[in-house]
């Protein structure tokens with residue numbers, strides 16, 4: 001296992017080096033990937049981050065989430081953007097130290113944990129990997145197919161995914177989740193207790209969702225324990241740099257490019273990114289993918305991460321959200337920056353041109 005991860009890392013590094021070369025060895029034609037990658041220079045990245053930050057810092061659209069009372073009290077002016085390339089270089093602009101709660105972005109990393117523990121077959125079978133087209137905490141979506149045909153990034157699928165993390169006790173499961181998130185961020189993370197308490201006091205809808213998933217046989221253990229651990233994972237504090245390093249680990253085939261730690265098998269990354277692409281921004285996932293081509297995930301704390309596979313991970317934090325629960329400024333900033341830097345994985349040139 002160790003050997004094969006190393007092998008993939010080397011292979012991946014080799015592929016990147018080839019992509020950066022200006023011409024292909026045999027035909028002399030420019031390498032398409034190299035042409036796109038040539039936009040990823042230090043100067044370009046810093047310029048595009050600054051441009052997006054200046055363009056959107058005064059934008060006042062959207063509002064903080066308030067169905068979790070403590071989220072309404074978070075400073076709406078927090079705005080930071082960080083991009084981390086797969087060689088571990090960190091580029092940032094704006095507020096990169098203020099922490100917000102990770103919220104639904106956590107779902108990606110618990111999905112990764114369960115995928116690593118149990119393999120790629122379990123989650124599609126248990127909760128599904130299809131976009132629901134419904135709000136993220138839809139009960140209707142559960143009822144439609146008795147808890148199937150959903151995905152690990154909506155609340156029902158996410159609480160079920162959390163219930164699948166292996167461990168003998170609440171604390172063992174929780175510590176494993178928290179430590180795993182910390183490995184992605186490259187530092188120890190902690191829970192924002194005010195957010196946790198506020199959500200735990202008002203999460204009756206999620207408790208109902210967990211009970212339904214239990215009733216339909218998707219959750220096997222205690223549904224209230226799963227809901228509480230899920231609530232705690234959503235309350236983990238992260239800044240824009242943490243989120244970008246987490247995103248860059250997914251962009252870098254599962255190895256944290258800053259710490260060098262292997263966290264997800266390279267072979268499992270495409271499945272995780274596929275679910276992010278179809279369901280990461282919920283009922284607006286299609287609009288987002290149409291515009292950017294990037295697998296992404298939002299959280300009602302105001303963060304969004306997006307992945308340009310093999311190139312970079314990017315994150316932005318800004319608490320005011322649109323009607324679908326996605327940060328207004330973070331969506332706009334990430335979309336602009338990625339477009340300018342050639343981040344869309346679907347954007348290729350005809351061969352030889």
Ligand code: DON
Pocket residue numbers: 103104105136137155199206231234298299300301324325326
């Ligand atoms: O369960 C909830 O409602 C929150 N803890 C997370 C929701 C969320 O972040 C949706 N994302 N945009």
